Amino acid sequence: MKAHRTQDKTSYHHCRINENQTTLSLPTIQLFVWPPMNCRTVQAIMPIGGAMKIIFDWRLSRVVDDQDNIVDEIMWGGKMSPSGVAKRLLKIQQGRLLPEVMTLSERFPEAQIDPLGVLSEPNWPREEESEEVFQRSTLLLAKMRVADSSKDMDRRLDMLVSATLEARSTWTTSESRCIEWAGLFITEADLDSQRHEIPLSIASSETIIEASEKLGVSPPKHMPSDSEWSSMVSHASSVKSSSIILEQLEDSIREIATAHVPSLSALLGPVSAAKMISLAGGRKRLARMPSGSLQVLGAHAAMSAHRRGAPPPKHGAVLFSMPQVNRSPRWVRGKIARYLAGKASIAVRVDHFDGGPWGKSQIDEINSEIEAIKAKFPKPPKRN
Template sequence: MKCYLVPCVAGFIAFNENLDIVDYELFPRRSIISKLLEFEKGLTAEEEKIIKRLLKDYGKISIESVHRWKYGKFKGVILESPNIGGEYLRENLREILKEIGFIKDGEFQEIIYEIHMGMTIKRLEESFREQDKLIIQAVSTLDDLDESIGKFVERIREWYSIYFPELESVKDHEHYVKLITEHPRREDIIKLKKLPRESMGAELEEEDIEIIREFARAIRSLQLLRKSIEGYIESKMGYLAPNLRDVAGTTLGAKLIAHAGSMKKLALLPSSTIQVMGAEKALFRHLRRGSKPPKHGLIYQHPLVRGSNWRVRGKIARVLASKISLAVRKDVFTGEYDPNIKEDLYKRVSIIREKPKKKGKKRR
């Protein structure tokens, strides 16, 4: 016999081979966030308790994890990530949490949001000595949010289009989600947006419309959270790295810090490394196979590089990397804001763009 042990926001839930719940160990309600953070770093008391019980009853446990070092002392633990228990839990999380008494009707979105918000804040507030670590964590959180929001928006567009396919004309994702949150019935949106009165979509029950609206509310809360974290990064960058923010912009500057590991590490890198930072795979291919070397990495996201003709992108990327290197060194070693760095950058880019093209030799 074999069972599946799966971690979740509530604690640990075990399923048998028929995917029936056979055991569970919940975190104390008041310390869920701290327990989840503890779980990321090692074995919690709750996990150890339920593993011992399950090994006694079943002999073999499939645990959804890649952290082999956590379970070395347990014989009979099989690591499978993902396993069928984990997939089943994710697909039916709301119903399972209600079944074990962790939530009541209507609490799911609120509790999940509070936990995720608390986890985000705790990660940012953990005892880091260097302030730039906060920026690194915020950028990572932003990347995770972008990935999740992108998947959820795609899902709700497919789901709601069954009911109201004409709303696909709204291309802005935030506006799309906001419309469903505030006006879930298509008749209201038709009046508001002056869309065709007859919809080709299917008729849905009130229960169907309400669950879509609840999903839209959850996505909307994540979108607002993303804006909040973006504002936080803007504030932190203005305080810690004003020159880098001025030259590279808030988002790109923060990503460069995160990629390097710290502001000090970024300041010690040569500009040639900064230029291709984020394009390591292409660089290794160049070194191993002799393919063309990359001209830019993360700094391609800068409008000066992205918005330039491909013929001069390499030169502009080189100038930008040089100025980024100078800006971050100013921030780290002097702390003085110097607006001349950005001014000189734009002057040099303007010269590169205006330089006449070299005419190639005519073929005879």
Template sequence: MIRLTTNILGVFALKNGRIIERILFPMDVEKIADRLEVIKDGVSEEEVAIIEKLKRSGVREVYVIDPERFPSTLGIKFLKDSEIIDPSYLAEEIGIGREEFSELISKVNLELAKRRLKGIGRDQILIQAINSIDELDESINKLVKRLREWYSLNFPELDYVIKNNETYAKAVSSVDKLDKGLRNRINSLRRESTGIEFSERDYEVVTALSDSILCLYSTRREIESYIDHLMSDIAPNLSTLAGPMLGARLIALAGGLERLSFLPASTIQVLGAESAFFRFLRTGKKPPKHGVIFQLPEIRSSPKRMRGKVARTFAAKVAIAARADHFNGKFVGDKLRRDFLRKIEKLK
């Protein structure tokens, strides 16, 4: 019976209580902490190296504490080991004294605690980022409305030709920023425009406003990219299931990932629809079927009669994803997404 164990000292393979293979971690607290973080839900390079050695010596099965952590692609069978190997015994076997071992444990635990504390609150940064997106959108919409009203005094036809707000701002800033076809059309309309004349100073000021709007669009894209990165780090399961932006909004509405992870699916379903929900409680009118999750394409595009069921199904998956992310569970985002899409098909 071959047993494989990993602790703060390194990776050990034992047979009948005797060490037959070992790869020690560097005696550096940060590097040890790095490896221990890897083996929370993955396999370290040292473990792979030991497994390869065992395979070459003809070993076909190994007993480990958590068989599910090891992928089948490693080419060896992993069985459940019900007995934990005492790391202090292994320390003694490789010549590390009790005091030195205890000191190492304390230092590594302190480093891991520091890392956990640093990780706490990252969702609060995410909340600030997603709220910034909302405020940017509000500012952009107000400024674009003002820009359209202002520039329409000089070139009213442009307002009818370009419906996209960012493209409109580009056209005001400089037609050279547009594609050739649209540029030619605008130049043609400009020659026959019925608008009033602008002075050079008028153009300078309105162009400055359009440039500011374009800068806000650029900032929005930058923050959105930042949210994508944060979500993949903080809540990979939720990000895969709901998309990074919707996932971030759910975390923000709940007040944090931890709070979201404890919410029942029925509450998640109506997050963002609080005013409609309170109206239902006050007047007895129909309760809302969904809140912010209506932004999900699969819910938004569903027939009205199905939206409630699709929203309930999705909210249940969100609850699972949030718990997996908060409690550092394994990555199940892809599976949750597939299950959700499969259930939608059955509902049709």
């Protein structure tokens, strides 16, 4: 084996030649040489016949034939530091080619690049002195990837949507308990029309009589004890705080969703668009999803029942939350949901592939078409 050492500090290569193989000389190639005034060249030797592939890891790139004979290889000779190795590992993780691989690919254009070939090589050379650096670099790479995850808008939206669902669940339960608790004493209060006023009145009052006056009703016949009233005030205050937190979360969703998926947000609303992205697992997956799958996003229970023989769902929870669907007659909801799903599929593809965001004219045209669907089917179909 002849080893050629270049004057570059980044790599050197070995050229392994089987004496029994017929070889073909290729033009000389300048490889990682520095400084330019002292350029050295190496000559690539290629065996005739037999498929070749390029296999590599962060340290070594190698050309082998179909008999696993080593034809050529380049060893990375850069500074063996955790940061340098981590950058090379990141390139491999992103599917990018290392400089040594590109050099071998130019030298052997017919060789196939196999990024997973090292996994099937039981005799792949290892160096004990580089193992410690490799372990430290993998830890550094993990930290880099975790830090970079904060720029993923899909994950940020998913966190906001999940937090909003949890906050809404907490607020709904606490508010219901607060209304029911207040109605036990303030019996003349209208628990439906004054639903939003009751927690605010209790939280801002010193006594239950003052809360009754703010609600415009008569004082209760039986008064709660001081500790009981204190507990009611604390509970009402938590309902008020939960409401503020929920509003802040939804405002954040509107801000990010409008920037991330402007067309889909204009069509469905920012909150519904964010929910759809969260259910699909990201904007990219949603953009590649058929409109039929998009139509039933969120219909988990209905899809499970459909597998057991029930009729298929006409729409998922996200589309049903749209007033165009839930305020329409039941016999046209499926048609409108299917039409909206098709338009939503186009809108998210426009956003993902950097198209021009939709404006008011496109949304008005879609709403006009929805009204035309309602007018076309004013009565339910006759059943046989």
